[in-house]
Amino acid sequence: MAETPLLLIRNVSNVYISRRFGLFGKKEIKPVLNNINLELHSGEIFGLTGKSGCGKTTLARCILGIIDYEGEILLDGQRQKKPPPIQMVFQETGASLNPCKNIGWLMEEPLVIHRIGNREERRRKIDKMLLSVGLDPSYKTRRVHELSGGQKQRACIARALILSPRLLIADEAISSLDVSAGAQILNLFKTLHKNLNLTILFISHNKDAVEYLCGKMAVMENGKIMMRTEAETAALI
Numbered sequence: 032m033a034e035t036p037l038l039l040i041r042n043v044s045n046v047y048i049s050r051r052f053g054l055f056g057k058k059e060i061k062p063v064l065n066n067i068n069l070e071l072h073s074g075e076i077f078g079l080t081g082k083s084g085c086g087k088t089t090l091a092r093c094i095l096g097i098i099d100y101e102g103e104i105l106l107d108g109q110r111q112k113k114p115p116p117i118q119m120v121f122q123e124t125g126a127s128l129n130p131c132k133n134i135g136w137l138m139e140e141p142l143v144i145h146r147i148g149n150r151e152e153r154r155r156k157i158d159k160m161l162l163s164v165g166l167d168p169s170y171k172t173r174r175v176h177e178l179s180g181g182q183k184q185r186a187c188i189a190r191a192l193i194l195s196p197r198l199l200i201a202d203e204a205i206s207s208l209d210v211s212a213g214a215q216i217l218n219l220f221k222t223l224h225k226n227l228n229l230t231i232l233f234i235s236h237n238k239d240a241v242e243y244l245c246g247k248m249a250v251m252e253n254g255k256i257m258m259r260t261e262a263e264t265a266a267l268i
């Protein structure tokens with residue numbers, strides 16, 4: 032019997048409704064996703080690429096349950112709980128980390144909200160997670176502005192992984208970084224994938240990055256999946 036996919040996306044479509052010229056303006060219905068079908072299996076790095084505006088982030092937001100859609104999105108064969116055990120990292124690292132707090136506080140916040148562990152257990156978990164993304168635990172006392180772009184992205188990834196999500200969605204996670212910092216983050220995803228058996232949906236304009244990192248990929252155009260490939264790199268991951 033075929034294995035149940037970790038993420039199953041069936042006939043997903045979505046529209047944005049916007050009002051032109053204020054509250055009493057004419058409603059405009061803008062179709063964005065058009066009958067999307069995708070499957071992601073556990074332990075896979077799946078690449079999603081396509082031109083700006085084709086709907087990649089919108090699909091990620093549907094998967095996270097942040098916006099409404101038609102069709103079905105199942106995690107482990109079931110409709111998602113809200114919020115689903117899925118985390119996302121973004122292009123704008125600055126926007127996802129509160130500048131008033133230090134890295135230790137930002138890492139501990141999700142654990143406190145979910146009442147996980149006592150203080151000491153949380154400290155150990157945070158130190159281990161920081162080390163696994165290549166940041167020394169001494170960075171806990173630093174604020175966001177005291178980190179480089181690559182280090183900020185590492186902190187975002189650590190914060191996203193602290194709750195052990197079933198799926199990590201990386202949406203343009205290397206787009207704001209220079210080539211060398213971006214390459215390091217790609218390699219970090221490879222390492223985390225191997226060490227934590229992490230499943231990643233990697234969304235990027237950068238086709239080279241997708242081909243380097245991902246075992247499978249899909250190309251979107253105008254809200255549709257146009258092409259799927261099994262990258263040759265699969266064997267290397």
Ligand SMILES: Nc1ncnc2c1ncn2[C@@H]1O[C@H](COP(=O)(O)OP(=O)(O)OP(=O)(O)O)[C@@H](O)[C@H]1O
Binds near residue numbers: 082
């Ligand atoms: N909140 C919104 N209201 C109305 N339209 C929106 C909204 N968010 C996105 N759109 C539109 O939906 C389409 C898809 O946007 P989306 O952000 O999903 O594209 P994308 O593939 O992620 O692009 P990029 O590669 O630039 O990040 C675009 O035409 C965009 O203008």
Ligand SMILES: [Mg+2]
Binds near residue numbers: 089203
């Ligand atoms: Mg986007």
